[in-house]
Every structure is written in structure tokens, then in C-alpha cells.
Amino acid sequence: MLYERVQSALRGRVLLREETLRLALAALLFGGHLLLEDVPGTGKTTFAKALARVLGLSFGRIQMTPDLLPQDLTGVYLYREGSLVWEQGPIFAQVLLVDELNRATPRTQSALLEAMGEGQVTLEGKTHPLPEPFFVLATQNPVEEEGTFPLPVAQRDRFAARLALGYPDEKALLEALRGQDPLEGLAPVTDAEEVLALRREVRRVRVEEELTDYLLALARFLRGREGVRLGPSPRALLQVERLAQALALLEGRGFVLPEDLKAAFRAAIPHRLLLALEAELSGLTPEGLVEEALEAVPAPVEAG
Amino acid sequence: MGLLGLLHGFHLLARVEGVGPLGPLLPLFLAALGFGLGHLSLPGLPALSLSARAPTFRASPGEAGGPGGSVAYLPPEGGFPLWVGVVDRLLAHALPLALALLLALGLLLLGRRRGLPLFRGLHLLPLLLALPLLLGLFFLLGSLGGGEGAGGQGVGPPPSSPPSQGPVEWVHGPRALGEVGIALAGLSALFTLALLLALLAWAWRGRGGEGGEGEGAAFPFPRAFQRSLPASRVRRAYLEALEALKGAGLPRRPAEGPVEYGKRVEAAFPEAHPLLARLTALYLPVRYGGKAEREEAEEAEALALRILELCSTKGSKAP
Known part of the structure; x- marks a missing residue:
């Protein structure tokens, strides 16, 4: 590995x-x-x-x-x-x-x-x-x-x-x-x-459709959140998904977990968010908003 | 069963004196609204009034029959046609019987869909409750005499003692009113049956079984609903473990992933952690990797059962 x-x-x-x-x-x-x-x-x-x-x-x-x-x-x-x-x-x-x-x-x-x-x-x-x-x-x-x-x-x-x-x-x-x-x-x-061979493998890592829906729901949350002037772009979401696939591959898994997606979201989204001035002045941070989204949007797991 | 009781209660309420100007029409309305179940007469409960033979409801005091008196309606002169009697009998006996059977069948199908074995498990309880009801219905059917049925003919004598004080005037009721009431009740009963049959068809299509993940694909219902009733045995086992842990005070937060949840359980309930860790390891490839599950299903179910036992022990030890 x-x-x-x-x-x-x-x-x-x-x-x-x-x-x-x-x-x-x-x-x-x-x-x-x-x-x-x-x-x-x-x-x-x-x-x-x-x-x-x-x-x-x-x-x-x-x-x-x-x-x-x-x-x-x-x-x-x-x-x-x-x-x-x-x-x-x-x-x-x-x-x-x-x-x-x-x-x-x-x-x-x-x-x-x-x-x-x-x-x-x-x-x-x-x-x-x-x-x-x-x-x-x-x-x-x-x-x-x-x-x-x-x-x-x-x-x-x-x-x-x-x-x-x-x-x-x-x-x-x-x-x-x-x-x-x-x-x-x-x-x-x-x-x-080997690095190039692994790069080719990344694309083959499975992303369940519900995980893609989950990612879209996270993006929707941020785009609709008060104080966010610019939410995650389509490129950002694509990169989150790829990053999650690569994280799964590094763990030797052929499929993505919600945790991979969350880790990728935390790393890939904050620097792309643009906050309204009032939101910044009120102490909101992109990292805080990303955490808020991850806490608010239900992960695709069995509803127990 | 709760619905039956409620409707019966409404019907009895409607028979109470002084329900206002709508009083005479209320039983008909409720019988229609209640999908014909207002006809159900369980042993020990008062008989219901809406029948083809004697739609007797009482007018308000003072409205007819003089001050302080009342009027009771008899079937119209010449009686009802034959179809009224047939529908009345069907509504009174055959419909509750069919409903009870359909409910029992539905519970069985839903229980099977949840992956519970057919002849043991929690879902059998409603069935066991339904059986005495069925027996009661059979008893009721068997105890019926010939004098009660036969819509078109039977115009019985007026009751010997009307329930209220004052003089009672017995008059023949309007023919159309009784027929319309019965027809409405019949129609709504048919509607109820159609709904139940649709529910059964849905339960049958989603009954699950030994198939893998792809089985639910043809399911015509929203994905969120499918999620709540997974078709895969491993997923069901994981769900049961989650429910057991929830009962033990460790519910999974909606935003929590399976691995995150496992870590939290490790800290809060270390005894259950090795079991949950193994179950999670079986669950993840099935849930997110599209893996077929045949070999792991039994192990997953055994793990879920052990977690359930652990949680029960924990629950019983809790103060």
C-alpha cells in the first residue's frame, strides 16, 4: 500500500x-x-x-x-x-x-x-x-x-x-x-x-449514487446558506468526488465511504467559499460553515 | 383495529341524543366516511343502527312527536329492494372479515420484507392478535339468526321500549335516504378494499428475500423510503444493530457515517465495539461497494443478534 x-x-x-x-x-x-x-x-x-x-x-x-x-x-x-x-x-x-x-x-x-x-x-x-x-x-x-x-x-x-x-x-x-x-x-x-498507474485506478473507485446525492445536498446547503456569497462550483464538487475516490484507494478500498467524502469536503471546499462581508464580520468562517453543512445534512447510512 | 374502534365510537356518539340538527344524518355520513365499517358489530358492543332493515334514528325532542316526545323511523313502506339487503349483509360481515384477512396478510408480507423469519419474530404479534378477532367474527356470523337479514322483506315490529322518555311516534322513514346511505357505504368500502389491495401489491413487490442490492431497483417508490427498508440482509442486520444500539442509548446521529459511529460506540460501549466493527466491515462493501452478500449475510445476522442481546443486557442493567 x-x-x-x-x-x-x-x-x-x-x-x-x-x-x-x-x-x-x-x-x-x-x-x-x-x-x-x-x-x-x-x-x-x-x-x-x-x-x-x-x-x-x-x-x-x-x-x-x-x-x-x-x-x-x-x-x-x-x-x-x-x-x-x-x-x-x-x-x-x-x-x-x-x-x-x-x-x-x-x-x-x-x-x-x-x-x-x-x-x-x-x-x-x-x-x-x-x-x-x-x-x-x-x-x-x-x-x-x-x-x-x-x-x-x-x-x-x-x-x-x-x-x-x-x-x-x-x-x-x-x-x-x-x-x-x-x-x-x-x-x-x-x-x-506506479503513481501514474494509481491515478488510472482512482477513476475506477466506485461512488454510490446516494453518495453523489449526498455531495450535492452538502453543496446545496452551502449555496443556500445565509452569508455565503459564492458556494462550491461544479469543478469543486467534481474534485471532492475525485479526492474521496483517491482517499478510498489509499486505504485499499474500491469504493467510497461517507467519511471519505466528508474528509474530501473539509479539505476541498473552504478555500473556495466566498462569504458576505457581514458574515465575516459576524465571525463566520468557511471552515465553520463546512462543518455546519456536514452536521446538518444526513449521511447516506441506514436510518437507525 | 384502532380505526375500527374509533369508527365504532363515532357511530355510537352519533346515536347519542341531541347532536344537533345534523343528528339524524350523522350515522349515514359516518357510515359512509367509515368505509362501511360502521356496520361492524362486535360482541359486547351495542348494535349499530344503520341497517337496510331498520335505519332508525331519532328526531330531536320537539321536532316531531310533540313536546318531549320523539320519532323513530322504520323502514319505508314496502321495504328496501333486495340489493340493499345484500350490500348491508356484506358490509356487516364479509367486509370486516376481508379487512382482517388482508391486514394479517399485509403484516406477514411486511414482516418478510424486513427479513424477519416467517413464523417467529415481532411481526407475528399482530397476526396473533388478529386471529381472535377472526374467531370472534366467525362466532358472530354463526350466531346470526334468520330473522335479521333479508333486506327487502323484513320490517320488524317496533322496539318494545324506546330509549327516551316521552311518547314515541314510529313512522316509516324515507326510502331514498336509506338506499343512498347504504350505497355510499358500499362505495367507500370498495374504495377501502382497493386501497388495501394496492398496499398488498406494494408489499409483495418489495418483499425482498435472498436477492442482492439490485432487487430494489424496480421499486416505484421514492429512494428515501427504499432506504428505510433495505432489501439486503446485511443492510437489514446493520439496521437492526443500529436500532438495538439506539435502544441502549447510543443512537447514530443523522450526519454520522458508519465509521465515525463505530468510533463513538467504541468509546461509549466498548463491549459492543468488536461486534459492531465486524458488522460494519461486512456492511460497508455491501452498502457502498455493490458487493454481493451471500456468504456474509448469516454472519451479519448473527452479529446483529449478539449486539441486540448485549444491548438488552445493558438496558436491563441500567438504573
Whole structure:
């Protein structure tokens, strides 16, 4: 089982909750991308590097700044020895860490988001496919917003899930302080072939019709909830379903449970909700509203 | 049975003196409304008044028969036609008998659908209750004499002692009123029978059995209703376990998934947890994975039974 192998390889090296690792792997498996939102120093970069290494995938990193241009990501054509030569940008990696995404200008952000959506970049009329699997981990710092360009909802919608790593508990922190360099001696436990094969498997995981109805009911609840200006989009619901399928596959199941759907909903919906100003001022949060929906909508289980 | 009693009570109420200007018509109305069941005369209860032979209801004092007196109606002169007597007899005896039989059959089918064995289990209780009723009806039928029936002919003598004070004037009632009442009661009885037959047809179609998940697909009822009565044996076993745990004070919250619920039971009722965990493991592939269930059904039922026993023990120990 891929999850156990990865978890075992990362144990004691990366300060990560199990649920976060599961969701990150699930996002990778269904072809989604991840938004890591947390304060600095919680191990976002280490996690991305370690994940790429244990999965046997190539790693790329881009530090976003306001003066970064799209070509700095995608690459450029250089004139060399009488001809134009294609120089690949750092975006051509299987696991791409985009640090502080909201520091880049909207123009550069949208170049990245286009690559995430299409799995390719187009330059000078030529299309260049990105390597497969292509998995973006973009980070955002939620506390320092000066000089940033917050992602609009339409662009946040491109991310399958938003996760927060959070501070580790003291025991894990102590182990990390006393332990070795987290990336030292970290060996791959799988490769791109297996990841791609699992990606194909995700689509075959069964989702009972009533679970789809349940998902629609959750979305309906949020869309009709007072204080919600923008509820989950069709793309969001599709990604919740895929994420739930991937979560089930990671557990070795060929079918989705209500719990998979709930975990996927918690991870995939809050960053896509747009609240009314009054609702925000009254203390409502997207996470709180998602929990409210999950508590209010009956799960499809025998009515006992 | 409750409905029968209620209708009977209404009918008796209607016979009480002083029910207002509608008093004389109320028995007819109630008999029609009550799908003809107003005719049911159980042993020990007062006889009902609506009959082809003697639709006798009393006018209000002062309305006829002089001050303080009353008037009682007899069948019209020349009696009712034959069909009135036949319908009256059918309503009085055959209909309750048919209803009781249909109810018993319906309960059996519903019990089978719930996966309960045919000749034991809770659903047998209503059947056992229905049997004495049937016997009572047979007794009633057997005890009937020839003098009571025969719609068209029998105009009996006036009752020897009218129930109220004052002089009573016996007059022949309007012919049409009795016929219309009987016809209405007959029609509504037929309507009731049709409804019951439809209910039975539905129970038969959804009777479940040994089939898998796909069996309920042709069911023409809303999905929420199908969910409440799962056709699969494993799902029924899980539902029974849920009901047992609910009885033990651990109901599943509507928004709770099976795994979440299992964790809560583990904390609150550790003795039941291994059983529920195993039952949940059998239930999940059947419920969400479309798995056929033949091998697991018996194990699931045994687990549900053990959970039921555990919950009963817990319930009996509770203060």
C-alpha cells in the first residue's frame, strides 16, 4: 500500500499529521494540486521536498516575488548559435513547490494556474507538455499580507485542497530537534510509473449514487446558506468526488465511504467559499460553515 | 383495529341524543366516511343502527312527536329492494372479515420484507392478535339468526321500549335516504378494499428475500423510503444493530457515517465495539461497494443478534 510505505518513510523526518499526508497523497493521485497555507517555519518546503523524494519524482521550486515574470516559470527561447533554443523553466518538474504564491503578480499567477489546469505551457505558439505526474504544492502565508496579491476565488478554485500543516506536538518536535536532517538518506519507495498507474485506478473507485446525492445536498446547503456569497462550483464538487475516490484507494478500498467524502469536503471546499462581508464580520468562517453543512445534512447510512 | 374502534365510537356518539340538527344524518355520513365499517358489530358492543332493515334514528325532542316526545323511523313502506339487503349483509360481515384477512396478510408480507423469519419474530404479534378477532367474527356470523337479514322483506315490529322518555311516534322513514346511505357505504368500502389491495401489491413487490442490492431497483417508490427498508440482509442486520444500539442509548446521529459511529460506540460501549466493527466491515462493501452478500449475510445476522442481546443486557442493567 502506497500510503503505508510513504508514511513509514517519512515518519520521524517530516512533522506532519497523518490526515494531511493522506490528503496530500490523495490530491496527487487524482491529479489535483495543493494549497498549503500556514505560517512560516512549519515545514512546508521540507514536506514538499521529502514527498518528491519518497515518490521518486523530480522536484522543482519557485520562490514567488512581485517582479517574477511568467517566462521565469515556464522558460524562454534563447538565441544561440544562430537559432532559437528552448530553455525550460523550473515549472518542468513533477513535484513543484511554489513558495508564497500570493507574492507574484496576477499575470505570473495565472501563467502557473494555466499550467496546472492544462498540464502544458504554450510559448511562441508551441505547446510543451509538462512531465507526468505534475503536482503543484503552492504555499501561502496567511498572516503577512502586505505587498501580496491574494488569489481570486476563481484561481483558488484550481486547487483541489487547502491544507494547513500546523505546529507539531512537542514530542514530534523534540524528535525532530534531536534527529537527523530530514532529507538525509531518504530513499524513494515508489516511482512515477506506479503513481501514474494509481491515478488510472482512482477513476475506477466506485461512488454510490446516494453518495453523489449526498455531495450535492452538502453543496446545496452551502449555496443556500445565509452569508455565503459564492458556494462550491461544479469543478469543486467534481474534485471532492475525485479526492474521496483517491482517499478510498489509499486505504485499499474500491469504493467510497461517507467519511471519505466528508474528509474530501473539509479539505476541498473552504478555500473556495466566498462569504458576505457581514458574515465575516459576524465571525463566520468557511471552515465553520463546512462543518455546519456536514452536521446538518444526513449521511447516506441506514436510518437507525 | 384502532380505526375500527374509533369508527365504532363515532357511530355510537352519533346515536347519542341531541347532536344537533345534523343528528339524524350523522350515522349515514359516518357510515359512509367509515368505509362501511360502521356496520361492524362486535360482541359486547351495542348494535349499530344503520341497517337496510331498520335505519332508525331519532328526531330531536320537539321536532316531531310533540313536546318531549320523539320519532323513530322504520323502514319505508314496502321495504328496501333486495340489493340493499345484500350490500348491508356484506358490509356487516364479509367486509370486516376481508379487512382482517388482508391486514394479517399485509403484516406477514411486511414482516418478510424486513427479513424477519416467517413464523417467529415481532411481526407475528399482530397476526396473533388478529386471529381472535377472526374467531370472534366467525362466532358472530354463526350466531346470526334468520330473522335479521333479508333486506327487502323484513320490517320488524317496533322496539318494545324506546330509549327516551316521552311518547314515541314510529313512522316509516324515507326510502331514498336509506338506499343512498347504504350505497355510499358500499362505495367507500370498495374504495377501502382497493386501497388495501394496492398496499398488498406494494408489499409483495418489495418483499425482498435472498436477492442482492439490485432487487430494489424496480421499486416505484421514492429512494428515501427504499432506504428505510433495505432489501439486503446485511443492510437489514446493520439496521437492526443500529436500532438495538439506539435502544441502549447510543443512537447514530443523522450526519454520522458508519465509521465515525463505530468510533463513538467504541468509546461509549466498548463491549459492543468488536461486534459492531465486524458488522460494519461486512456492511460497508455491501452498502457502498455493490458487493454481493451471500456468504456474509448469516454472519451479519448473527452479529446483529449478539449486539441486540448485549444491548438488552445493558438496558436491563441500567438504573
